[in-house]
Amino acid sequence: MAKLKILNHPLVAEYLSILRDKNTDKHNFCVAIDKISYFLAADIYQNLNVESYPILTPLKKTKGFKVKENVVIMPVLRAGLGFTKGFIDLYPKVKVSHIGIFRNEHTLQPVNYYFKFPPVRDKKNTKVIILEPMIATGGSAIYAAKKLFEIGIKKVYIASLIAAPEGIKEINNSFSKSQSENLTVTVCAYDEKLNDKGYIVPGLGDAGDRMFGTV
Ligand code: URA
Numbered sequence: 001m002a003k004l005k006i007l008n009h010p011l012v013a014e015y016l017s018i019l020r021d022k023n024t025d026k027h028n029f030c031v032a033i034d035k036i037s038y039f040l041a042a043d044i045y046q047n048l049n050v051e052s053y054p055i056l057t058p059l060k061k062t063k064g065f066k067v068k069e070n071v072v073i074m075p076v077l078r079a080g081l082g083f084t085k086g087f088i089d090l091y092p093k094v095k096v097s098h099i100g101i102f103r104n105e106h107t108l109q110p111v112n113y114y115f116k117f118p119p120v121r122d123k124k125n126t127k128v129i130i131l132e133p134m135i136a137t138g139g140s141a142i143y144a145a146k147k148l149f150e151i152g153i154k155k156v157y158i159a160s161l162i163a164a165p166e167g168i169k170e171i172n173n174s175f176s177k178s179q180s181e182n183l184t185v186t187v188c189a190y191d192e193k194l195n196d197k198g199y200i201v202p203g204l205g206d207a208g209d210r211m212f213g214t215v
Helices: 011-019 026-045 081-090 139-150 165-173 177-181 207-212
Strands: 005-007 050-056 061-067 070-077 098-103 112-117 126-131 155-163 183-190
Touching: 011 026, 011 155, 011 183, 026 081, 026 155, 026 183, 026 207, 070 081, 070 139, 081 126, 081 207, 098 139, 112 139, 126 139, 139 155, 139 165, 155 165, 165 183, 177 183
Parallel strands: 005 183, 070 098, 070 126, 126 155, 155 183
Antiparallel strands: 050 061, 098 112
C-alpha cells in the first residue's frame, strides 16, 4: 500500500472550505488553492535529504545545510498548475515537468496527450512530486506515477486537495510492492465517494473549470 497522509492544519481546513463553497469566485478560488500549495509543499519537502557545509556567521564558523538531491514537480494539466507557485516559491531550485492527461468522459480512463520531463543528472536520486488536486478515480495520478517509475524515478509523491476512497483504493491496487513503498500520497481531505459522473462528493466541483473560468 502507498503511504497516505492527511494534512491536518486549521488554515488548510479554512482554505479548503473556501474552495468547496460554490459561491467562491474564480479569483478567490485561485488564491485559496495557492495558499494551500505552500502547506503541501512544506509538508512534502520535509522528506528531502540535506547535506552540511561550512559557513561563517558574523560570530563564528558553523554548519549550514542545503538540499542534496534533485527535486522535480509535475503538475497534472490543468488543475495541477494551481499548486506550482507554492512549490517553486519555497524551493526555487525545483525543475518542472508537465503531464497532460484528460479523462475520457465515457470510460473515465486517462488519456495522455503531453509529457515533458526535464534533464536530470541522476534519476535514482531525484524525487518527483506529482501535483494532482483531485484524486477521483485515481486514473491520472496512477498514470503519472507509473510513467515516472518507468523512466527510472525511485521516489514519487502525490500532492492533492481531496481524495475519494475509490481513487485511493485504485492507487493501492496499481503498483508493485516496491513501488508502493516508494509512493506517498498527501491529501488535505478524504471525502465520501464518487458520484456516477466521476465527481468527488462532497468535493468542490471541477477544479480546473473553477480555476480557469471554463464552467
Ligand atoms: N476532477 C475534479 O476537478 N473534480 C472532481 O470532483 C473529480 C475530478
